[in-house]
C-alpha cells in the first residue's frame with residue numbers, strides 16, 4: 089500500500105508538472121524578480137501595484153504566488169501575524185528573491201540573466217505543438233514539422249519570435265560559458281600553438297568573445313547564416329563571416345561548435361563533420377564541441393535538463409546524443425580520436441582530433 093501511495097504521489101507530480109513551466113513563465117512575464125530586486129521585499133498588495141497589467145484579481149495572484157513559493161522561486165518572510173499552526177499569512181508576508189529568481193533578474197541589471205531564455209523555452213506555441221509526440225514517433229518528422237510542414241527555423245525566420253529565441257540563447261550561453269572556458273583551460277585544449285578559432289553557428293559571438301578574453305592571442309572568426317550575420321551587433325574584436333555549415337566552413341586551428349550539432353540529425357551532422365575535415369589544420373587542428381552527452385555520469389543533477397532537452401529536440405527537430413550516439417557519429421564521419429570532457433554545466437566538451 090505504501091508503495092502504491094508513493095506511486096500515486098509521483099504520478100500526480102508528473103501530471104501537474106505543466107504548472108511549474110507555466111508559473112515560471114508567468115513570473116518572468118510579470119517581471120516579478122525585477123520588481124523585488126528593485127524595491128526590496130514586497131507584500132502581495134505592494135507587488136500587485138507594480139505589475140505590467142491594468143487590473144489584478146488578488147485571489148488568483150495570491151494563488152500564483154503561493155505556487156511560486158512552493159517552487160522555491162520566492163520565499164516569504166514570516167511575520168508576527170502568522171497563525172499558530174505555522175502557516176503563512178500571505179496578506180502580511182513579504183516576498184523575497186531566492187538564488188533561483190536571482191537568475192531571472194532581467195539583463196538591465198544582470199548580464200547573465202536567464203529571463204529571456206525562460207521565455208523562449210516556455211513558448212506556448214511550442215508546448216502546443218509538442219502534443220503531436222505520439223504521431224512523431226511513427227516517422228522522422230519532428231512535432232513542429234508535422235504541424236507546420238517546415239523546420240522550426242524556417243517557420244521562425246522573419247518572425248519576431250526568432251530574435252527572442254536568439255536573445256534567450258545569448259543569455260543562456262553567457263550564463264554557462266565560464267564553465268566551458270574552465271574546461272578548455274583544464275584540458276589544455278588551447279595553447280600558444282593554436283592561433284585561430286572559428287565559432288561555427290556562433291550567432292552574436294558571445295562564446296567566441298569569452299574564449300578570446302581567456303586566450304587573447306587568438307584570432308576569432310564567428311560564422312553564421314547570412315541573415316543572422318547581417319543583423320547581429322558586431323564586436324570589433326571578432327571577424328564575422330556569413331555561410332552555411334552544410335556547404336563549407338572557414339579554416340581554423342580550432343573549430344568551435346556550441347549548441348549546433350543538436351539541431352542536425354545524424355546524416356546532416358556527418359556532412360558538417362566532413363566539412364570540418366577540410367577546414368581544420370591537419371595536425372594541430374581540433375574540434376571543440378559543446379553539447380549534451382545524455383548519459384554522462386558527472387553532474388547528475390542536470391540529468392533532468394539533459395533528458396528534457398532531448399525531448400524538446402524531438403518536438404522542434406534535431407537530436408541529443410548519448411556517449412554511444414556521439415561515438416557512432418564521430419566514427420561515421422571518419423574521425424577516430426575524441427575525448428569527452430565533463431564541465432560544470434548540463435553540457436560537456438567533446439574534443440575531436442584529426
Ligand SMILES: C[S@@+](CC[C@H](N)C(=O)[O-])C[C@H]1O[C@@H](n2cnc3c(N)ncnc32)[C@H](O)[C@@H]1O
Pocket residue numbers: 257258261288289290291294295311312313316331332333334345346347348351
Ligand atoms: C542554437 S543556436 C547556438 C548559437 C551559439 N552557438 C550559442 O551557443 O549561443 C544555433 C545557431 O546556429 C546557426 N545556424 C543554423 N543553421 C546553420 C547553418 N546551416 N550554417 C551556419 N549556421 C547555422 C543559427 O543561426 C544559430 O545562430
